[in-house]
Amino acid sequence: MNPKRAILIAGPTASGKSEVALQVAKKIGGVIINADSMQVYEGLDILTAKPGAGVRAMVPHHLYGVKKADEAFSVADWLVLASAAAECAWTARKTPIFVGGTGLYFKALLDGLVEIPKVPKEIRRHLRRKMETEGVAALYQTLKEKDPVTADRLDANDRQRILRALEVYEATGKPLSAWQQAAQKGFLNGAEVLKICLEVDREDLEKKIRARFQGMVSKGAPEEVKTLAARNLSPDLPIMKAIGVRPLLRHLNEEITLEETIELVVIESRQYAKRQRTWFKGQFTGWTFLPAGVGVAREILSLAKKTFRD
Structure with missing residues (x-):
């Protein structure tokens, strides 16, 4: 048996990736590793849809909220931390499950990164x-x-x-x-890897996006953004570009109504999901694309049995 196995679950925003990963991890005793570039930062737990404390207590979760909002964090930085987390999982004879929507993270994990000389x-x-x-x-x-x-x-x-x-x-x-x-071999080279990308019908996705953001607002997303704004961070920092931050800032400044804010976030999220889908389709050669929804976790578990040799 190859002790090095991994499951990769990608998909557009609001496709239910985290819940699917949780279901799979609970069944196989897996470890969840974050592959979302916004969820690596502290703060904005609601707005970036980080798994809550209760969920994270069910199975081990790694790389959520590990960087300060004003810190730079590159794909290479993520790869170092993600690789270490996977090695720890393998040592404990558990399967790492990478989940997120940042395509470049998955690309680096599978294909590696080239060491570019430092820029003066x-x-x-x-x-x-x-x-x-x-x-x-x-x-x-x-x-x-x-x-x-x-x-x-x-x-x-x-x-x-x-x-x-x-x-x-x-x-x-x-x-x-x-x-x-000229990238080097990927970290998962030699491992048994199941690569899954979730797909959602465009109309269904918009409904999910709207419902999710309305839930975020009721849970305190505006207060999160107000706290972030009080830090006077550079608008060029990645965390300040998280979906929903700019519309909520305008709402907090009384420039737009809450209803207008919701519409802007839905549009912003829909456009981001479209870019993600285009990227996944163009870059994810050899991946299995599955429709998100009830039963997809069972389908992934079935595919895992076929993919991983006993």
């Missing part, structure tokens, strides 16, 4: 000044000229990743996409 501070400072003076649109256009492959897969307003791609190009003279093509 002067280049970082220069590009950040350009971002402040020229704006994100101008730098995105530059990226399209220097590294069209990376530009095509990034959101045109993603300041952090646009800056990172330009930093790598300026420091090495080589596009980030070229570095990524």
Whole structure:
């Protein structure tokens, strides 16, 4: 028997990934490892839909709320922590279950990361000044000229990743996409891996998104954002870009009503889910796509029996 087994459960926002992972983990004695880039940060427990204390007491959960809101946290940083958590699970003869919606985390886990040379501070400072003076649109256009492959897969307003791609190009003279093509073997290379991506009908997903956010509001999401705003953090930090933060800030500033806030968050979430689905379909070769809903956990358990050799 191969002692190194892992289950990967991805899917768009509000698809019920965490509940499915919990059901599977309870059945097989698994360990849940977070693969969501917002849930790694402290705070916003309600708004980022972190599993509650009661759920986390049922089975071990790792990498939830492990970084401060003002700390930088890269895919490489996540991979280090996630790999360590998986090794601990294997040592305890348990199966790690990676669950989340951040495709780059899963990509790094399976395909590895290349060690890109460090970017000199002067280049970082220069590009950040350009971002402040020229704006994100101008730098995105530059990226399209220097590294069209990376530009095509990034959101045109993603300041952090646009800056990172330009930093790598300026420091090495080589596009980030070229570095990524030379990635090393993934951490799970040699392990038995079941890769599942949940799918949800678009109309059903919008209903789920709306119901979930309304529940978040009633549980205290506005108060979470008010506490976050009081810290006066940079708007460029990842946590400040979490879905719902900006509309709730506008609501707290009495710029929009709660009803308008809900509509904006539904739109924001729907657009994010669309980007996730497109990414998953394009990048998740060899994955099994399953419709989310009642019975999907049982289906995953059935597939696990077929995938993992005794």
